[in-house]
Amino acid sequence: MVKTITAACCIVGDEILSGKTKDTNSHYLATLLFDLGIELKTIQVVADEVEAIKKSVKELSSQHDLVFTSGGIGPTHDDITYESIASAFGLDMKVDDSTYNYIETQIKKRGKVMTKHHARMATFPSPAILLRERKDIQIPIVMVNQNVYILPGIPSLFKILLDSLQFKLQSLSGSRFYRTEIATSQSEVVIADTLSKAQSNADLFGIKIGSYPFWGKNVDNIRVVVNVSGKDQLKVNQITETITAEIKGWPYINKSRL
Template sequence: MLFGLGIELKTIQVVGDETHDIITSVRELSAQYDIVFTSGGIGPTHDDITYESIAAAFQLDMKIDQETYDYIQKQLAKRNPNTVMTKFHARMATFPHPAILLRELPNIKIPIVVVHDNIYILPGIPSLFQLLLNSLKPKLQAMSQSACFYRREIATASPEVSIASILSDFHTQHVKIGSYPMWNNDKIKVIVTVSGQDLSRVNAIADKLTDAIHGWPYISTPKSHL
């Protein structure tokens, strides 16, 4: 999704459920990059410490959001009218404060909490993460100052070491060349990618590079924009 919006993914970090490590990570990433997404650690159990750790990173308070609290309470009553809200339910409605609470989908009342203007705190459940990330697409599109990226993929039977100098020659400031060796494949030794934000330039270089490395078009996933 980011590729299609012209937003380049720069780094991924895996951080354990340790307050100090989360604080260090979000401070570093928030200062270095325009947008930071976190995933996981926002549930009701003792190891769900993302909200409070990010709050500590930027000296913020933790505060119950009444709208979220009321929504959780309402959902519990629907399932079982005798269910009583506990401190563990309240944990899921307690966010860093002040923060921006985004509710981009009308049927999902649990917000995306945005801290320090650029840290978007998302759940760890993959399907819910994807759903909420997709809900941010219009906002991210408005924030992006760049055109979308385009990519061409080329397969070659030549080993990587034999085409290394060719790839270096084709790599420019405007078009990036990637090289990904294939293992246990009798026909394909390397997948070469050509990507950039100028479609005509990507196509022109990809065509020339295909000839230079005796390659042929390769389509790995439907994510390609060409």
């Protein structure tokens, strides 16, 4: 069985923890990584505090192949992700001339003057790898410790920059995941033994089986949706067929992903 690349996510921001802002970045990351065949193992949300960021990122970096952070890289006093991660790995902080010059040019076009606050957005952990996979976006993805990718918290920019990494990440993963979903009108209690037996058989092939109950009545009389996922498409399909027959199920189409 081919080793699956694992990933982790660290979302930085008091606004997430207080409920002021809804985190959509981790969901987008999870969806993209699944499609690329990379297994997202954990998501941590931490406050805008140096020690919290350091602890989270250092721990995740040591336990997973890839780590993605979101948030805390703007110009204000509470944007401390860069310096916190630098401290976590014993790195310096250094102004990147290319990024600084780009920001200064944009500021001058607006008739403004470059300030120390603008300069903060061009001051990165050093040494680091600055990834500019899209030539039209000069603000880089900063990568440190060989596996930590530092991304912005603004969802639109997070999405664009993460998308720019797809080719690089695909080359690490090698193969994608396949997923099937089965609906049934039977309850979880009724199908529990069937799923346990199926999972025992699926473990050898690195295939995961999960069950997700529906609450309340629905027009299709669905009580549970069973998810089968793995990298061996033939085995995924075979296991799906077996489970479908045993739980009197039918293919489920998740309209939210259409």
